[in-house]
Amino acid sequence: MSTPPYEGPVDVLLQLVNSHQVDIFDVPLADMVDAFVAEVASWTEVDLQVLSEFLVVAAVLIELKSRRLLPGSGDIEPDEELVGWEERDLLLARLLECQAYAAAADGFALLIEQAARSVPRTAGLDPDLVVHAPDLLEGVTPDLVAAAFMRATADRPAPVVDLYHVTVDAVTVSDAVAELALRLPRSGPATFRQLTGHLTSRIEIIVRFLALLELCKQGRVSLDQGYAFGDLAVEWVADDSDVVSVGIGPTDEYEG
Amino acid sequence: MPLSPEARAVEAVLVVAVEPVPPGLLAELLEVPAERIDPIVDELIESCRDGERGFEVVRIAGGLRIQTHPDLAPYVERFANVGVSSRLSAAALETLAIVAYKQPVSRAQVAALRGVNVDGVVRLLEHRGYITPVGRAAGPGQAVLYATTDAFLERLGLDRLEQLPPVEDLLPGPEALTELEEQMRPVSDA
Amino acid sequence: MPLSPEARAVEAVLVVAVEPVPPGLLAELLEVPAERIDPIVDELIESCRDGERGFEVVRIAGGLRIQTHPDLAPYVERFANVGVSSRLSAAALETLAIVAYKQPVSRAQVAALRGVNVDGVVRLLEHRGYITPVGRAAGPGQAVLYATTDAFLERLGLDRLEQLPPVEDLLPGPEALTELEEQMRPVSDA
Numbered sequence: 151m152s153t154p155p156y157e158g159p160v161d162v163l164l165q166l167v168n169s170h171q172v173d174i175f176d177v178p179l180a181d182m183v184d185a186f187v188a189e190v191a192s193w194t195e196v197d198l199q200v201l202s203e204f205l206v207v208a209a210v211l212i213e214l215k216s217r218r219l220l221p222g223s224g225d226i227e228p229d230e231e232l233v234g235w236e237e238r239d240l241l242l243a244r245l246l247e248c249q250a251y252a253a254a255a256d257g258f259a260l261l262i263e264q265a266a267r268s269v270p271r272t273a274g275l276d277p278d279l280v281v282h283a284p285d286l287l288e289g290v291t292p293d294l295v296a297a298a299f300m301r302a303t304a305d306r307p308a309p310v311v312d313l314y315h316v317t318v319d320a321v322t323v324s325d326a327v328a329e330l331a332l333r334l335p336r337s338g339p340a341t342f343r344q345l346t347g348h349l350t351s352r353i354e355i356i357v358r359f360l361a362l363l364e365l366c367k368q369g370r371v372s373l374d375q376g377y378a379f380g381d382l383a384v385e386w387v388a389d390d391s392d393v394v395s396v397g398i399g400p401t402d403e404y405e406g
Numbered sequence: 407m408p409l410s411p412e413a414r415a416v417e418a419v420l421v422v423a424v425e426p427v428p429p430g431l432l433a434e435l436l437e438v439p440a441e442r443i444d445p446i447v448d449e450l451i452e453s454c455r456d457g458e459r460g461f462e463v464v465r466i467a468g469g470l471r472i473q474t475h476p477d478l479a480p481y482v483e484r485f486a487n488v489g490v491s492s493r494l495s496a497a498a499l500e501t502l503a504i505v506a507y508k509q510p511v512s513r514a515q516v517a518a519l520r521g522v523n524v525d526g527v528v529r530l531l532e533h534r535g536y537i538t539p540v541g542r543a544a545g546p547g548q549a550v551l552y553a554t555t556d557a558f559l560e561r562l563g564l565d566r567l568e569q570l571p572p573v574e575d576l577l578p579g580p581e582a583l584t585e586l587e588e589q590m591r592p593v594s595d596a
Numbered sequence: 597m598p599l600s601p602e603a604r605a606v607e608a609v610l611v612v613a614v615e616p617v618p619p620g621l622l623a624e625l626l627e628v629p630a631e632r633i634d635p636i637v638d639e640l641i642e643s644c645r646d647g648e649r650g651f652e653v654v655r656i657a658g659g660l661r662i663q664t665h666p667d668l669a670p671y672v673e674r675f676a677n678v679g680v681s682s683r684l685s686a687a688a689l690e691t692l693a694i695v696a697y698k699q700p701v702s703r704a705q706v707a708a709l710r711g712v713n714v715d716g717v718v719r720l721l722e723h724r725g726y727i728t729p730v731g732r733a734a735g736p737g738q739a740v741l742y743a744t745t746d747a748f749l750e751r752l753g754l755d756r757l758e759q760l761p762p763v764e765d766l767l768p769g770p771e772a773l774t775e776l777e778e779q780m781r782p783v784s785d786a
Binding site for chain 3: 408414417421457461478486535
């Protein structure tokens with residue numbers, strides 16, 4: 151029996167989910183930490199990256215778990231409850247997708263193994279074959295050769311400001327705030343469903359919700375929910391004159 | 407049975423080729439209409455099927471090539487110091503799978519799925535020529551988007567990307583989904 | 597008529613061989629006595645005689661090799677001209693650049709840098725007279741070392757190699773190589 155190598159916190163979660171009927175929110179955190187610590191003990195060098203990733207996942211699990219364990223779950227704001235559901239849905243989708251790609255990776259390994267049993271012919275042209283080919287170096291200058299060398303040997307890209315972590319289609323709360331601040335004073339009272347009916351992605355709806363909270367905090371809208379899980383009534387309460395100067399403070403950007 | 411003159415010509419070209427030769431180029435060389443190439447190639451493939459010869463002719467990465475018959479791998483391996491292709495780690499394979507199915511895809515998207523930083527792995531895969539940048543995403547950040555290459559197809563022994571099993575087939579079945587959902591449901595009295 | 601298993605094995609080895617293969621080496625690979633090789637080779641030569649295939653197996657320079665059948669030379673030549681195109685591919689140019697700046701250098705060293713097998717490209721460059729073997733490395737294997745030729749300098753309009761533009765040596769340091777190696781480590785349960 152060999153334990154699979156540690157491939158990141160998502161894999162740990164997957165392994166836990168796959169191995170038993172483990173309630174993901176009832177994951178024995180102590181076991182998980184033990185497994186991880188055992189893994190760390192076998193390292194010759196400490197990998198801070200892996201350590202911090204593990205902390206992130208552990209923190210999410212602890213938060214979810216404590217929310218469930220704490221008495222008086224009725225005190226939890228319904229909207230927080232909603233956010234919790236979103237987290238679960240996203241996590242579920244991600245776990246499933248990861249499972250699919252792990253299966254695909256196994257398939258790739260098999261294909262590669264099969265393909266490796268055949269070796270292509272790369273001998274090229276018969277050496278004594280007279281080929282009247284045009285000069286391959288036509289148009290190649292010494293500078294091009296130097297550039298090709300740089301290209302071939304530049305494994306590490308020059309240090310540049312790396313923006314890859316900026317998500318491709320980020321929707322921002324400030325955008326949503328601005329849009330709502332334009333729409334609400336004109337539309338009069340509306341419900342949350344009306345405000346989000348045209349939105350398709352979950353993250354857009356969440357961002358819209360956070361924007362409303364932001365506006366509520368600033369005293370620009372009133373929010374009212376008649377009963378638990380009822381639709382949210384939204385009303386613009388600020389002076390209309392405020393509209394032109396929607397100077398929203400620092401709002402967060404959410405990755406979609 | 408001797409090969410037809412056309413199949414012989416194709417075979418000769420494949421003998422000197424160093425990478426898969428696209429059928430269009432073969433049609434050009436033989437001066438025959440493109441649709442005539444497929445039967446010629448089939449004849450050639452057939453002539454070395456069933457272990458009649460030490461090599462086989464295969465359609466790979468959108469072209470044709472000659473390669474050793476798989477059952478002779480022991481001799482070939484002993485003879486040739488085959489390539490520099492060391493094995494890919496599980497992490498690299500999984501990243502490759504995500505790029506293959508989601509292409510074009512950014513590093514951030516792959517990282518979000520795998521839950522770990524994938525910069526090193528992406529760099530390795532790019533260095534090996536299995537993936538390549540194909541453009542930039544619209545929107546802020548303009549993340550570099552990656553796609554798989556012909557070298558990827560060659561390494562997997564595939565002719566076209568469409569030969570990969572559909573990702574739906576790889577998803578766990580409905581019962582597994584239900585099970586997962588069960589596990590993730592909060593206690594009922596919450 | 598299918599080939600014998602021994603003839604198939606010899607054919608497979610010749611398919612991947614870049615240089616003529618001495619019969620002694622074939623006997624070693626097949627683990628048969630040296631005198632058994634000649635009839636096996638005869639069988640293989642016979643199987644592609646008389647224009648049955650697009651190639652032939654010949655005894656040359658004390659060894660055996662596969663080469664295109666002479667009567668198909670027009671196709672092969674046309675392929676060499678069209679297929680290789682009139683310019684070097686980016687990959688071929690990079691290989692040439694590495695040889696130019698790192699000479700004398702072995703194929704394995706170039707391959708390690710580029711991360712792919714470069715045998716075909718090196719042969720192409722050698723065949724066109726841009727690079728040439730200049731000796732052998734000390735140590736095990738005694739790899740052939742390549743350097744650029746006068747023809748290469750001439751085509752670039754240079755008198756001496758030193759006239760190539762200076763480049764900053766961007767080769768990854770040992771620590772980066774170790775990192776790469778790490779990522780290429782096979783999975784533990786192999």
